[in-house]
Amino acid sequence: MLIVEDEPDICECLQQFFSRRGFAVVSSFSGEEAIERLESEVPDVILLDILLPGLTGIEVLKRAKQLLPETRVVIITALDRADLREQAIRYGAAAYITKPFTFTDAEWSVVLR
Secondary structure (H helix, E strand, O other), X not given: OEEEOOOHHHHHHHHXXXXXXXXXXXXXXXXXXXXXXXXXXXXXXEEEOOOOOOOOXXXXXXXXXXXXXXXXXXXXXXXXXXXXXXXXXXXXXXXEEEOOOOOOOOOOHHHHO
């Protein structure tokens, strides 16, 4: 799993939650760093924030789906906006989860299945 999140506390919580469920987790803190990782690694799942330094999450989503069309991408964002949700789904996101989120298996079922 690749977590692309620029807020260290949120990133750490996500890493711990998914590591406890058996995921091998790596992190990137910017869009550019995420793209670099995706050119050499193939995660099964990407958790992707929209507001990132440099490239936006939508830009990273587009590039990720070009590089790895089978990889599941889940948007994680504080922006609960219909236009962004529609755009993310149109570009291939499997889900759009808004912050603050809970750390329950039910909320993350799209990732855990």
